[in-house]
Amino acid sequence: MKDIIIIGGGIIGTAIAQALCKYELDILLIEKECECSFGVSKSNSGIIHTGFQSKYGSLSATLAARGNQLYTDLSIDLDFPFRRIGELIVAHIDEKQQLEDLYKNGSLIGISEMKIVDREWLAIHEPNLSETISFALLGSTAGITNPYEACYAFFENAKANNVQFNLSETVENISQLNERWEIRTNMSTYQTNFVINCAGLFADKVSQLADIECETIFPRKGEELLLDRHVGELCKHIIFPLPKPNTKGILIIPTIDHTTMIGPTAEVIDDKEDLRTTTASKDHIINSIKDLGPVIDPATIITAFSGLRPATKLGDFYINEDRKGFINLIGIQSPGLTAAPAIGEFVTSIISKNIKLTIKKTYISKRKSIPKIRDMSVSAKNTLIKKDSDFGTIICRCEEVTKGEILEAIRRGAKTLDGIKFRTRCQMGRCHGSFCTMKIMDIMHEELGIPYNEITKRGHDSYVTI
Amino acid sequence: MKLPKEVMIAMSQYNLIIIGGGPAGMATAYSASQSGLNKILLIERLPKLGGILNQCIHEGFGLHYFKKELTGTEYSAKYSALLEGTSIEILTSSFVTGISDNNNVTYINSNGISTVSGRKIVLATGCRERTREMLTIPGTRPSGIYTAGLSQEMINIYGQLPGKRVVIVGSGDIGLIMARRLTLEGSAVIFLLEVRPTLAGLIRNKIQCLDDFNIPLLCNHELLEVYGKNRVSGIRYRDNTSHQEHYIDCDTLLFSVGLIPENDLLKATPSSICNGIRLIGNAEYVHGLVDEATKEAEKLGKEIAKELIL
Structure with a gap:
């Protein structure tokens, strides 16, 4: 008998687990993929929004604004990267009114550190932007993080506080038994007082399993392009065009790792597993960026990837205890990463109305990240290598990732090539793993004790060798 | 003023530092040494010299240089054997992370971070696909x-x-x-x-x-x-x-x-010293035959030795 079962181990599920793990609760998280963050979260852009693009009064605006504030302390306590670099929503000469409307919207939400800047300011601070851009709304509280690292930080901290994670397990049926819920999976059957459904793209299906009607999820595909490290940061801030009803538009995103990402597109599709990239999307992204100023040399694109947003017709987050003990989280798309810690608080407040929450005496509030050799000072590198010489063996030459980092990722739960990539950046560089894939597999083979041909890229039948 | 510990350690000085221990790197080192140059350092990221030759078990190597049809692994073994008995210092399992002012080359290996300085630096880092x-x-x-x-x-x-x-x-x-x-x-x-x-x-x-x-x-x-x-x-x-x-x-x-020449180290190198760094082998341009890369590298090694011994 569990107190709480969380369905879905993306950024929302892990953030909720992290928020609840400080209390005396028996919590189980069930994730259908073999690692956390392998669903919607893996294609996240890593932006921590100010919140002013969401409409005042909406749940997403409130939770994004609150989530943004929480990231400062969280990123320190859980030791994941976060930098408030600010965002600029840019406008042409005749579009200033729209910026003022956004400013007003932001003020109503309660967002601080906003101002409208002019061409002169832009010429100094963002020289790569087109001269046709006359004004911009600067939101200084916006930041960037690494979405996987945030997710794995939540995961590791929740795990350290005894949240049980059942990965590669699929929920097949949910039924109500008196005051409890029974969840049947492909592996086992569990009983619980609370169900938290944050199954991302499949949250509507999970809700249906429990016979609870909810908004239908219409996946909206977003394709993004990652540029070579040598291109550097095209802009200092995250650059947005003026938002459209369904999308924040095609952006220039300085990543936490000092590279540039451009995109995403926004295309409504039917298939929840359609992650194809297309030439049309690539061209659309490059053309849209040209309107903002920078001309992208296609030779500097090191990869194209796409993700799906779990969008609904409601156009806002839906979080509600739809039946006693069953909390639905539907349509948590952008700004979901930003809102995640606030969603954790919000869900905690719903739970606290039903269960008396007491803080664990053994609660561990801190988590340390995997050391990143590349970013360390010489003396810190030497100290670490002296302690463990594996941190002196470079495996991924493009991103300078060491054997020590890979082993650490495995010891923290990585069991696939993508799991290692998301945690360490190994294979994320310009050679796309052509130099390091086998060396990583060799380490996995040794550390996990599995044959090469059982190693997968991302679970299921994504075997690397046969 | 007290300097941080790592700065106080006396830096090793070399006449020639070659980055990359594949065929071009080995040949540059070998011919420079044969031409009388001492204090040569060859740095290789993998545990063994030979570079990509070590995974080429097919024949078609060495017809010009060794006048004999060899596999890639044989070519690699034969050439690295030439280096034995020379005064060339070889560092394997060591990865160069950067080249900075004063021709300082920084590398990482299981002993930690080290910086060495070379009068000449040659990049023989091969290519990537x-x-x-x-x-x-x-x-x-x-x-x-x-x-x-x-x-x-x-x-x-x-x-x-x-x-x-x-x-x-x-x-x-x-x-x-x-x-x-x-x-x-x-x-x-x-x-x-x-x-x-x-x-x-x-x-x-x-x-x-x-x-x-x-x-x-x-x-x-x-x-x-x-x-x-x-x-x-x-x-x-x-x-x-x-x-x-x-x-x-x-x-x-x-x-x-x-294939693309792998010269990414240069992109992060200060332009003031970039011009002095020589590229050789597939890091310079992609060669059809290893024999050609070897010959060009031996020529370079000789030239560098001549320049430095003056």
Whole structure:
């Protein structure tokens, strides 16, 4: 008998687990993929929004604004990267009114550190932007993080506080038994007082399993392009065009790792597993960026990837205890990463109305990240290598990732090539793993004790060798 | 003023530092040493000298230099044996992370971070393969998509088979070699797709690796899209002569679509000293034969020795 079962181990599920793990609760998280963050979260852009693009009064605006504030302390306590670099929503000469409307919207939400800047300011601070851009709304509280690292930080901290994670397990049926819920999976059957459904793209299906009607999820595909490290940061801030009803538009995103990402597109599709990239999307992204100023040399694109947003017709987050003990989280798309810690608080407040929450005496509030050799000072590198010489063996030459980092990722739960990539950046560089894939597999083979041909890229039948 | 500890350690000085212990790096070091130069340091990232030769178990190496047909591994062993008994200092399992002012070369290995200084620096870092991502081929991103060189490492170094039904994209030499290698290992190589009208690799490789095994090379054919959720399940491609599109099932896609000199270290090097750094072997331009890279590198080694011994 569990107190709480969380369905879905993306950024929302892990953030909720992290928020609840400080209390005396028996919590189980069930994730259908073999690692956390392998669903919607893996294609996240890593932006921590100010919140002013969401409409005042909406749940997403409130939770994004609150989530943004929480990231400062969280990123320190859980030791994941976060930098408030600010965002600029840019406008042409005749579009200033729209910026003022956004400013007003932001003020109503309660967002601080906003101002409208002019061409002169832009010429100094963002020289790569087109001269046709006359004004911009600067939101200084916006930041960037690494979405996987945030997710794995939540995961590791929740795990350290005894949240049980059942990965590669699929929920097949949910039924109500008196005051409890029974969840049947492909592996086992569990009983619980609370169900938290944050199954991302499949949250509507999970809700249906429990016979609870909810908004239908219409996946909206977003394709993004990652540029070579040598291109550097095209802009200092995250650059947005003026938002459209369904999308924040095609952006220039300085990543936490000092590279540039451009995109995403926004295309409504039917298939929840359609992650194809297309030439049309690539061209659309490059053309849209040209309107903002920078001309992208296609030779500097090191990869194209796409993700799906779990969008609904409601156009806002839906979080509600739809039946006693069953909390639905539907349509948590952008700004979901930003809102995640606030969603954790919000869900905690719903739970606290039903269960008396007491803080664990053994609660561990801190988590340390995997050391990143590349970013360390010489003396810190030497100290670490002296302690463990594996941190002196470079495996991924493009991103300078060491054997020590890979082993650490495995010891923290990585069991696939993508799991290692998301945690360490190994294979994320310009050679796309052509130099390091086998060396990583060799380490996995040794550390996990599995044959090469059982190693997968991302679970299921994504075997690397046969 | 008290300097941090790492600055106070006396830095080792070399006449010549060569980064990369493949054929070009070994040859530069060897000939410089044979020309009388001392204090030479050769830095290699892998545990063993030889570079990419060590995964080339096929023949076709050494005809010009050693006047004998050798495999890549034999060539590597024969050349690295020349280095024994010389005064060249060899550092393996050591990775250069940067070159900075005053010709300082910083590397990392299991002993920590070290910086050495060289009057001359040679970059012999080889090349890397172009990937599917660089061509931005549309479609899904499943497992089973590798560069031809990675598939070579899988089979020849680790004894692992990349897949059973293979399409090779491009007709570079490694692709041709791997078409034969995979066939010998029992995989079916369906065909090679070459977007250009003619073969990219050497004719002799086409004869020995494709024709002898009845593997078709489809020129003027372009890969359009990759299918497959977790593992490659097929591809869509177009015959650019007839403009007809086709689909075929496969579980593996190998790319042999060109090599790029690997000189990324220079991109992060201050421009003031960049000009003094010499590139050699495939880091300078991609060579057809290792023998040529060896000869050019030996010439460079000699020149550098002459310059420095004056």
